Amino acid sequence: xxxxxxxxxxxxxxxxxxxxxxxxxxxxxxxxxxxxxxxxxxxxxxxxxxxxxxxxxxxxxxxxxxxxxxxxxxxxxxxxxxxxxxxxxxxxxxxxxxxxxxxxxxxxxxxxxxxxxxxxxxxxxxxxxxxxxxxxxxxxxxxxxxxxxxxxxxxxxxxxxxxxxxxxxxxxxxxxxxxxxxxxxxxxxxxxxxxxxxxxxxxxxxxxxxxxxxxxxxxxxxxxxxxxxxxxxxxxxxxxxxxxxxxxxxxxxxxxxxxxxxxxxxxxxxxxxxxxxxxxxxxxxxxxxxxxxxxxxxxxxxxxxxxxxxxxxxxxxxxxxxxxxxxxxxxxxxxxxxxxxxxxxxxxxxxxxxxxxxxxxxxxxxxxxxxxxxxxxxxxxxxxxxxxxxxxxxxxxxxxxxxxxxxxxxxxxxxxxxxxxxxx
Ligand code: SF4
Numbered sequence: 001x002x003x004x005x006x007x008x009x010x011x012x013x014x015x016x017x018x019x020x021x022x023x024x025x026x027x028x029x030x031x032x033x034x035x036x037x038x039x040x041x042x043x044x045x046x047x048x049x050x051x052x053x054x055x056x057x058x059x060x061x062x063x064x065x066x067x068x069x070x071x072x073x074x075x076x077x078x079x080x081x082x083x084x085x086x087x088x089x090x091x092x093x094x095x096x097x098x099x100x101x102x103x104x105x106x107x108x109x110x111x112x113x114x115x116x117x118x119x120x121x122x123x124x125x126x127x128x129x130x131x132x133x134x135x136x137x138x139x140x141x142x143x144x145x146x147x148x149x150x151x152x153x154x155x156x157x158x159x160x161x162x163x164x165x166x167x168x169x170x171x172x173x174x175x176x177x178x179x180x181x182x183x184x185x186x187x188x189x190x191x192x193x194x195x196x197x198x199x200x201x202x203x204x205x206x207x208x209x210x211x212x213x214x215x216x217x218x219x220x221x222x223x224x225x226x227x228x229x230x231x232x233x234x235x236x237x238x239x240x241x242x243x244x245x246x247x248x249x250x251x252x253x254x255x256x257x258x259x260x261x262x263x264x265x266x267x268x269x270x271x272x273x274x275x276x277x278x279x280x281x282x283x284x285x286x287x288x289x290x291x292x293x294x295x296x297x298x299x300x301x302x303x304x305x306x307x308x309x310x311x312x313x314x315x316x317x318x319x320x321x322x323x324x325x326x327x328x329x330x331x332x333x334x335x336x337x338x339x340x341x342x343x344x345x346x347x348x349x350x351x352x353x354x355x356x357x358x359x360x361x362x363x364x365x366x367x368x369x370x371x372x373x374x375x376x377x378x379x380x381x382x383x384x385x386x387x388x389x390x391x392x393x394x395x396x397x398x399x400x401x402x403x404x405x406x407x408x409x410x411x412x413x414x415x416x417x418x419x420x421x422x423x424x
Contacts, residue, residue, distance in 0.1 A: 071115075
């Protein structure tokens with residue numbers, strides 16, 4: 001593994017404060033339909049929107065272009081949370097049409113999900129073959145370690161070499177609400193550039209600093225946000241699609257694209273930590289007053305997206321969630337798992353469950369719910385229990401980690417044998 005200094009890999013792409021919004025009343029088909037009519041309609045919308053936002057041709061001509069969609073988890077309970085296949089197809093097609101030398105579609109999907117399998121199952125390999133573009137499974141590529149002197153939390157990033165070798169990066173996020181970051185947009189999509197070993201690092205209150213630290217060295221030349229069928233509610237993994245929202249947002253400044261997208265979703269951009277931090281540090285413009293919007297006015301199509309709720313308190317009749325002192329990492333992971341168990345009708349089959357997260361959640365023995373299946377979630381809860389009464393650790397189920405992965409509780413609750421020690 002080679003090492004590089006962050007300053008040497010910074011690609012100073014010219015960014016402007018122009019963001020284009022494109023909207024169609026009706027688009028045939030669904031996010032996984034690759035029929036001709038649907039592809040033509042989406043391509044028309046994408047071409048018009050991108051060309052309104054920048055001189056795309058001059059950006060991609062004769063360049064090696066990496067397209068980074070969001071393929072986090074395909075086909076989750078029928079929910080479309082990945083970038084629309086038609087959008088990936090269209091962005092790749094336009095990049096070829098505008099004279100790119102080489103086009104590569106690359107991604108590392110969610111934690112422990114092999115890219116090769118996801119590309120195959122989703123049909124990305126077929127799109128690449130049809131258009132004559134390359135694919136890159138980031139988890140199979142050689143990597144480089146990069147030190148970022150200015151980083152707030154994420155000082156060493158191990159990144160696929162392919163990401164550093166391309167001339168420009170086109171960022172193609174799926175627009176979603178998000179339990180932990182309120183919205184998952186262009187800046188959040190950069191998390192897919194790093195590999196499993198570093199995914200869970202700082203995945204608590206520092207996540208937004210981590211995302212901005214990635215943005216310090218990897219700057220997308222263009223961001224094309226897919227809001228054809230965006231996700232609202234308990235996103236990113238358990239919400240609901242807003243069908244036929246048929247909107248694309250594009251621009252050269254990912255922070256500005258995210259800000260305008262927030263405005264369309266009925267969210268003040270400065271509520272989103274990563275937008276606020278990036279704006280304050282001069283990495284882009286999150287201030288709507290300073291952004292020039294072309295195309296459809298956000299107020300014309302604005303819809304107040306249902307927000308995701310991070311806490312599990314009072315959300316499930318048979319669950320007592322004690323969250324004293326827990327941070328975003330554990331709160332969001334517990335909620336992700338409980339939402340999934342509920343959607344799959346598994347939570348309803350359990351009698352009573354008590355989940356403790358955070359250092360302060362277990363105060364005294366008598367505070368522990370009687371006759372319940374008891375879970376300590378995260379290292380803080382384990383430490384809190386150990387300090388109060390070490391014997392507690394023998395009686396309860398434990399999900400260790402800081403934070404544990406979003407589906408660790410889901411998996412542990414579905415096992416006949418569950419971990420009962422901190423060493424697990
Ligand atoms: S273990 Fe503690 S610090 Fe780590 S994510 Fe959970 S609550 Fe936050």
